[in-house]
Amino acid sequence: MTQTRPNSLSARDAEAVFHGYTNLQAHKAQGAHVMVSGEGIRLTDESGKSFIDGLAGLWCAGLGFSEERLVEAAVKQMRALPFSSSFAQRSHPPLIELSEALGALAPAPAHRPFFVNSGSEAMECAIQAVWYFNNALGRPEKKKLVGRARGYHGVTLGAGSLTALAYKQDGFDLPASDRFLRLTCPSFYREGRPGESEADFTARLVAEFEALIQREGPETIAALVGEPLMAAGGVVVPPEGYWPAMQAVCRKHDILVVADEVVNGFCRTGEFWGSQSFGLEPDVVTCAKQLSAAFLPIGATIISDRIYDVLAKRSGELGTFGIGLTYGGHPVCAAVALETLKIYEERDILGHVRRVSPHFQSRLKALAAHPLVGETRGKGLIGGLEIVADQTTRASFPAAAKAAFKVYEAAAARGVLLRPLPSDSIGICPPMIVAPAEIDEIFDALQGALDDALPILRG
Numbered sequence: 001m002t003q004t005r006p007n008s009l010s011a012r013d014a015e016a017v018f019h020g021y022t023n024l025q026a027h028k029a030q031g032a033h034v035m036v037s038g039e040g041i042r043l044t045d046e047s048g049k050s051f052i053d054g055l056a057g058l059w060c061a062g063l064g065f066s067e068e069r070l071v072e073a074a075v076k077q078m079r080a081l082p083f084s085s086s087f088a089q090r091s092h093p094p095l096i097e098l099s100e101a102l103g104a105l106a107p108a109p110a111h112r113p114f115f116v117n118s119g120s121e122a123m124e125c126a127i128q129a130v131w132y133f134n135n136a137l138g139r140p141e142k143k144k145l146v147g148r149a150r151g152y153h154g155v156t157l158g159a160g161s162l163t164a165l166a167y168k169q170d171g172f173d174l175p176a177s178d179r180f181l182r183l184t185c186p187s188f189y190r191e192g193r194p195g196e197s198e199a200d201f202t203a204r205l206v207a208e209f210e211a212l213i214q215r216e217g218p219e220t221i222a223a224l225v226g227e228p229l230m231a232a233g234g235v236v237v238p239p240e241g242y243w244p245a246m247q248a249v250c251r252k253h254d255i256l257v258v259a260d261e262v263v264n265g266f267c268r269t270g271e272f273w274g275s276q277s278f279g280l281e282p283d284v285v286t287c288a289k290q291l292s293a294a295f296l297p298i299g300a301t302i303i304s305d306r307i308y309d310v311l312a313k314r315s316g317e318l319g320t321f322g323i324g325l326t327y328g329g330h331p332v333c334a335a336v337a338l339e340t341l342k343i344y345e346e347r348d349i350l351g352h353v354r355r356v357s358p359h360f361q362s363r364l365k366a367l368a369a370h371p372l373v374g375e376t377r378g379k380g381l382i383g384g385l386e387i388v389a390d391q392t393t394r395a396s397f398p399a400a401a402k403a404a405f406k407v408y409e410a411a412a413a414r415g416v417l418l419r420p421l422p423s424d425s426i427g428i429c430p431p432m433i434v435a436p437a438e439i440d441e442i443f444d445a446l447q448g449a450l451d452d453a454l455p456i457l458r459g
């Protein structure tokens with residue numbers, strides 16, 4: 001980490017700022033890495049050093065850091081109407097237009113968006129909508145939510161209860177209740193058994209889900225929640241046939257499918273939605289991040305007409321649908337999101353992702369030969385690699401070695417920002433406007449970083 005002249009922004013940060021997902025003690029001693037500007041896919045820090053942001057911020061800045069059309073859209077909307085409520089049938093043009101546009105794009109049968117400010121809120125509202133739905137249908141027992149180990153769904157009480165990662169749950173009394181259940185992570189590399197084929201692995205995971213439903217009682221299980229491709233848990237691509245088979249089990253037991261598209265959504269995996277890449281037809285979709293290309297905070301919980309009709313009827317009986325966020329559907333955020341969707345279409349960002357991702361994936365795959373790499377994996381413009389102490393036994397380095405963090409630091413020293421993830425993985429998820437030559441810069445730096453880390457980790 002960079003450090004720290006007295007009165008530098010970094011030093012002032014250490015005195016004043018309370019960061020999330022940060023070792024607060026280390027921050028106090030070391031300060032922060034302060035970014036001051038962005039251009040294309042690059043960021044510049046307070047010392048003037050420039051970096052490729054190989055994680056698009058936090059998997060979100062799909063159009064990079066200098067998209068003028070989004071600036072213009074925000075300014076125009078701020079001048080016209082900086083705020084108006086979306087409660088109690090009050091509305092405004094950006095909310096209507098964005099609802100129409102996102103509803104039309106959503107993977108069927110999900111169709112009607114409810115706007116929030118973040119991915120966590122999108123999942124929180126999904127959970128509450130599912131519970132409200134089952135109460136309305138007169139089945140108050142049907143409330144349990146099934147997630148998967150290493151799944152990431154946010155930090156609020158419900159979403160954080162589904163985020164099956166120790167760093168989110170330890171110390172926070174999560175999961176918040178016994179309504180949150182957990183299945184095996186669909187990582188064939190880590191969870192596959194000796195001699196098991198990928199198809200066998202899928203069949204075992206599906207059988208595990210069936211067994212859990214029988215154990216708990218199908219009348220108690222409300223929804224299966226998952227990212228089509230897990231991102232923050234280590235970029236885990238599901239095994240062949242996984243989602244269609246899991247979805248079939250859900251249909252059989254009248255269990256809803258909630259697809260967390262907060263990272264996958266908006267072209268990232270080479271389809272508009274991760275659900276389309278992996279054969280999933282979700283009843284509920286959560287999205288955020290690239291909905292506005294990270295220029296402003298906005299997310300959505302998108303539900304099917306079948307669910308909407310049930311919620312609508314019940315809200316008529318109760319007098320209101322009792323969820324709403326002051327800034328849900330904020331006019332400026334909605335205008336920027338609408339402009340983002342227009343840019344995706346007009347510039348054929350999906351086509352661009354499809355054109356450059358074979359190069360991205362082949363550069364990623366080539367790193368599997370490196371002695372520190374156990375597995376590479378990815379889809380579209382998202383990738384991960386898993387660092388191991390021994391390629392044959394797949395043994396990890398001890399946690400104290402901080403293997404992924406060391407590779408991350410070495411890549412940052414070479415001018416590329418990536419992200420260390422659980423299971424000693426490194427996440428690679430550049431802005432979707434990345435050019436082939438920039439993909440080479442990213443992977444050249446990552447290759448160099450692995451070379452740099454090798455003697456350090458092997459001692």
Ligand SMILES: Cc1ncc(COP(=O)(O)O)c(C=O)c1O
Pocket residue numbers: 058117118119120121123152153154155227231232260261262263288289
């Ligand atoms: C898959 C997924 N869901 C939900 C979230 C939570 O989003 P937010 O940080 O906007 O609350 C994240 C954040 O990274 C995510 O990766």
